[in-house]
Amino acid sequence: MKRVLQSIAARSTIWVPYFWLLLLFLAPFLMVVKLSVSEPAIAQPPYLPAMDFWDGPPGWWEDIRQFSISNYIFIMEDSLYWKSYLSSLRIAIIATSLTLLIGYPLAYGMARAPRAWRPTLLMLVILPFWTSFLIRVYAWIGILKKEGLLNQFLLWLGVIGEPLTILNTNIAVYIGIVYSYLPFMVLPLYANLEKQDVSLLEAANDLGCTNRQAFWKVTWPLSLPGVIAGCFLVFIPTVGEFVIPSLLGGSDTLMIGRTLYDEFFQNRDWPVSSAVAVILLLILIVPIMLFQRSEGRAKEREQ
Amino acid sequence: MKFLAKSMVLPAIAVALTCVAQAQERVVNVYNWSDYIDESILGEFTKETGIKIVYDVFDSNEILETKLLAGGTGYDVVVPSGTFLARQIQAGVFQPLDMSKLPNAKHLWAEIQRRTDAYDPGQKHSINYMWGTTGIGYNVKAVKERLGGEITSWDVFFDPEKLAKLQDCGIHVLDAPAEIIPAALNYLGKNPDSKDADELKQAAALLQTVRSSVQKFHSSEYINGLANGDICLAVGWSGDIFQARDRAAEADAGVEVGYSIPEQGALMWFDQMAIPSDANNVDEAHEFLNYIMRPDVIAKASNYVYYANGNQASTALLDKDVVEDPAIYPDAETLAKLYVTTPWGARNQRLVNREWTRIKTGQ
Structure with missing residues (x-):
């Protein structure tokens, strides 16, 4: 009797995550599909x-x-929607690359810092989360506007003769995204780099590698799972980003999150906006599946 | 066990007591625009009637509408603008008012009543709270430097050459096609309330010609923008621009904000108080509406927010700088030039919104 109960308990623990997915992902998704x-x-x-x-x-x-399915046909026929998807993907890809470019050296520096410093450095990366995301994006308005801190600083340095127009352009959107999502890139990279065995690099050096060669032949390939995890953590939310383009972007910054917002609030067309959301999800599922496959492969290799 | 029983009974009694107290406490849940009332009015209402007000604010008609259409908002009084109200009445969102509970309705202003009839035929579902215009707010000094004078005409916005002269100092426009398309139609000499697809497209084409000079389409950033001197022209709501004017004066940093109802006329809008069909505290909501229609109360609200109200009896009680400001209470001649619009049908709405996206994004 006890064993039967135990096995039921064991099986039900397996079902908990499925139940969770069903409740928090599948049910709302089906409601959106129905609306669409x-x-x-x-x-x-x-x-x-x-x-x-x-x-x-x-x-x-x-x-x-x-x-x-008339809403889907409508979305296919109007160039606005696919242009919004493409523009969102482009902005997300560029922003993710920039985040990687800045995040990797940062994580590398943290992982190679003296052990006693690391908790403090990690804390500094997490610290911005203690303030509301919205307020931090708002603060960038003050920094980037024409009379803002950045322009005043550059004018004072004498680098520029006239204030630059950065706010309400795509550049401001990139700055906002890179700033907001940097921790999501740094944390998985750091977790990966910190675990790497430094003796591997010594071995590479002994075998005649320069430091640079050792980095590209040892550290970089080993850090790829961290790179991929960081890129997806940044890329996926960025594609659907709404707050940053609407606060920092110009009127011509085309992103699917804004198109969806307009469709929902201005056109009051819940069905079409649901169809837009369903297609967005399908677009995002492909990279997520690729991600999971690469994860799976990495696990196999470890075994 | 005894301890456990005791520890459970006491909280149960406490809960029961608070429930009784709550059942007796009368409440009204009000959902109004942000920064849109003198808050002392709320306290005085509670003092007089014993009804507690739960006051919550929104900043766009779209947000309010989405909540109302989803249903079950829990609000007893909401304040949509005219065109939105009209569509919401069609959707069955509001309940008819019980006029026997609103004796103060006799103070309402017939002229405003006549105009709001377009949205709420017979004023069965709503009362006017405030009304105003959609005109041009500007930085007096910056505009004088570039155009040599004050703004009196829509030319400054719809003439691409004139607008281009202001491009360097920043131009914002409301992100609301229902406010801007009628202005373009009116400027073209068409009926601002036109439902003709070709005319709507012509209005959009006119806006396309000035698009390149506009820095941003946004419905609230211009308040700070004008007040700080970050922008020099905004097509916006009168009261918001007065707010910018006051903030600029308070900051005393040399920024002077002006507001113009252009000579060609401007859109007149109305914010109407109404009671949702699924409101829980209908009696309290009526009492609140009736209180708001008391001339001294609504005068106090107008004196605070710098908007005109739809209550004729309150005019005598208004501050001089409100009632004598032609930008707030226009003279009869200007009033005759102000126009109202009715909601577009579903097909035109989509057309206009699509054109609007094209204007904003170039797509």
Whole structure:
């Protein structure tokens, strides 16, 4: 009896994560999919069919027959949407590369710092999270605007003769994204680099590698899982980013998060905005699956 | 065990007591625009009626509408603007007002009533809280330097050459097609409330010609922008621009903000108080509306927010710098030039929004 109970308990622990996924991912996603095949209406809620749970199966079937994919066709036909997707992907790729370029040396420096310093350095990376994300992005407005700190500093240095227009351009968006997501790049990289065995580098040196060669032949390949993890942690939220482009970007900064916001709030078209969200998810699933495959392969290699 | 029982009974009694207290406490949940009331009014209402106010604020019609359409907001009084109100009434979001509970409605201003009829036929669902115009706010000194005078006409915005002269000092425009497209239609000599697709496209084309000079389409940043002198022209809401003017005067950093209702006329907008169909405290909500319509109360609100209200009896109680400011209370001649608009149908709405995105992003 006790053993049966134990095995049930063991099995149910396996089911906990599935239940979690079902509750927090699949159920909301299905609701969004359902919305995306509905039609907008001037009503409360603003779409048809509303699909009341209490209608029972016959009522549901009646509602399901009204579903249509016209919203998806609409999105395909208007160039705005795919241009927004492309522009978001481009901004996300550039921003992720920049974050890697800045984050890698940072993580490397932290991992090679004296052991006693490391907790402090790690703390400094995490420290910005103690202030609200929104406030930190707002602060950049003060730094980047025409009479802002950056321009005043550059003018004082004499590097520029006239204040630069940075705020409300794509450059400001890149600065905002790199700043906000840098910790997500640094932390996995640091975790990886810190665990690496320094004696491997010594061995490489003994075998005739210069320090640079040793880095590219030993440290870099070993750090790839950290690089990939960091890049995905930055890339995926950046594609759908809304706050940074709307606060720091110009009116012509095209990102899918903003297009979706306009569709939802300005057009009041919940169905089309849901369709936009479903396609965004499909676009993001591909890199996530690639990521998981590379993770799986890395694990196999370790074994 | 005894201890356990005791420790459970006491909190249970406490909970029961607070429930009774709550059942007796009368509450009204109000959802209004941010920075839109003299807060002492809320305290005085509670003192007089014993009804507690839970006051919450929003900063865009779109946010309010999304909440209302999703339903179950828990608010008893909300304050949408005219065109939004009209659509929300159609969607069945609001309940008809019980006029027998609103004796102060007799103070309302017939002229404003007549104009809000376009949104709420017969004023069955709403009362006017404040009204104002959508005009041009500007930095007086910067504009004088570049254009040699004050702003009196929409030319400064819709003439690409004139607007380009102000480009270097910063131009913001409301991110709200329902405010800007009618102004363009009016400037072209068309009916600002036109529902004709071709005319709407012409208005969008006109805006496209001035697009390159506009720094940002945003519905609130211009308040700080004007006040700090970061921008020199904004097409925006009258009261927001007055707020910028006051902040600039307080800061005393040499920035003077002006507001113009251009000679071609401007859009007149109305913020209306209404009660959602699913409100829980309907009686309290009516009492709140009735209180707001008391001339001395609404006068106090206007004196604080620098907007005109729809209450004729309050005019005598207003501060001189409010009631005598033609930018707030326009004279009869200007008032005649102000126009109202009604909501676009679903098809035109999509057309306009698509054009608006094209104007903003070039896509």
